[in-house]
Amino acid sequence: MKEELLTILRPYHQEHLLAFWDELDQEEQAHLAEQIKAIDFALITKMYAACCTETNHSQNTLLAEPPVAVRMGASTDVDQRAAEQAGLAALADGTVGVALVAGGQGSRLGFDHPKGMYPIGPISGSTLFDILFGKVIATRSRAKASVPIYLMTSPATHQETLAYLNREQNFGIPAAEIMVFCQGTMPAVDATNGKLLLKSKSSLFLSPDGHGGMLAALNRCEALRDMQRRGIKHLFYFQVDNPLATVCDPALIGHHILARSEYTLQVIAKQAPEDKVGNVVQLEGQTQIIEYSDLPAETANLRNPDGSLKLWAGSIAVHVFDVDFLCRLAVQRDALPIHYARKMVNFVDSDGKICQPIEPNAIKFEQFIFDLLPSASSTITVEVDPAMAFAPLKNGPGEKTDTAEHVQQQLMHFYRQTLRAAGLQVAETARVEIDPRFALTPGLLKNKIAAGSVIKDGTYVH
Structure with a gap:
C-alpha cells in the first residue's frame, strides 16, 4: 500500500506525508491512506500557485455600484402584498425547501458544542436549533404543506448534531422531512512551500471547505435529486447563528418568484462604512458580494449627494435559490472559485513533534456560496429591517457586538x-x-x- 501511495504523492513532492508510515498500526495506515486518496493533488497544487500571486482588488472595487434592489419604503404596499401572496402560494404548493448551514462550533462563545445547540431563548433558554426549527414547523402549519430541511454540518459538528436532533426528536419535524449532511474538507498547506500539513502522524490537517461547500455537498448526498423528486423549486438558505431570521419569508420568496430570479439576496442597510458584512454591489454588469475585508476604505466611504452610503447593501447570509440553478451549477467543476487565508495551524514536524506557530504559517482554502452570483441569469436584492430579521450570534461575553x-x-x-x-x-x-x-x-x-x-x-x- 505504501508504494501505491508514493506513486500518488511523488509527482507533487508530497512524500513527507508517509514519513511515519512504519510507526503506524494497520488501522492508522488505512485511515491515512483513505485521506490521501481523497485529495485532488493537482487541484491543491494549482490553488497554491494561484494564492502565491497576490491580486489587487482595489482597482476593480472602485467601479462598484449599488445593486438593483427592492428598498424598504420605496416599493408600494401593493407590490409587497403581491410578493407575499406569491410566496405564500409557493409554500402552500409545497415547492419551497430550507437549507440551514450549521457547521460552526461554539468555541468563540465559550461553548464546547455545535453552535446550533447554544441556549439563546431569553426566557425559555431554547437553543438556536429549537427556535429555528420552530419557525419551520410554524411555516408548515401556516402553509399546510411540507417544508423539508436540508441541514449542513461540518466534520467537527456532524455526530453531535445528529445525536442532539435524535434526542430532541427533530423538535417535531418528521424524520422523512429532514436530511442532515456534512460539508467537505480541504487540506491546509505550508505557506512557504505548498506541502500538506499533518495534524498527527496518521492524519492530515483538514478544515471545512466553507459555506460554498454546500453546493458540492448537496450534490454528493443526492439532496438536489431529493428536491427534484419532491417538486421543490425554491431553496431558502440561512445560517444557524441568526435566530431572528424570518425563515421562509413569504415576501422574499415572492419577490424571487415574481422577478424570475435564480439567486435572491436579503440585505440590510449598512450603518457605517466599516460594518462587518459582505457588500452587495453591481460590478462589471453583475451582482456580486465583496467581503468587507476586501473593500478599500476609500470605496467603503463613498457617499451619495444626500450623505448616505453609496455602497449601502450589507449581506445577512439569507438567500433564495432556484433549485434548477443549483442543479445546473453543481455539475460544473469550476462553478465556485477557491479563496485562501493565512492562518496559524499546529502541525507535526519532520521529527514527529507538534509545532505551535506564533504567526500564520499555513494556507487554508475555502469556497463562498455567494460566488454563484455571477453565474445566475437573473438576481434580485431585497432590503429588510435588521431589527426584524438580523441578530447574529458571533462573539463571546465582553465583546462590543x-x-x-x-x-x-x-x-x-x-x-x-x-x-x-x-x-x-x-x-x-x-x-x-x-x-x-x-x-x-x-x-x-x-x-x-x-x-x-x-x-x-x-x-x-x-
Missing part, C-alpha cells in the same frame, strides 16, 4: 413589537419571548390572545 446578551436584547425587542402589533399591551422594558410554534406573526397572535391583554414581564408566550 453580536454577543448572546446583544442577541437576546434584539429578540426581546422583536417580540415586544410583535405583541404590540397584535394589539397587546407590553412595557418597553419587559422581558418577553414568543415560541414561533404558538404564533409566527401578529395576525396569528390576534387569533389566540384577546386584544388589549397585558403581557407581564418575564412572560414566555407558548
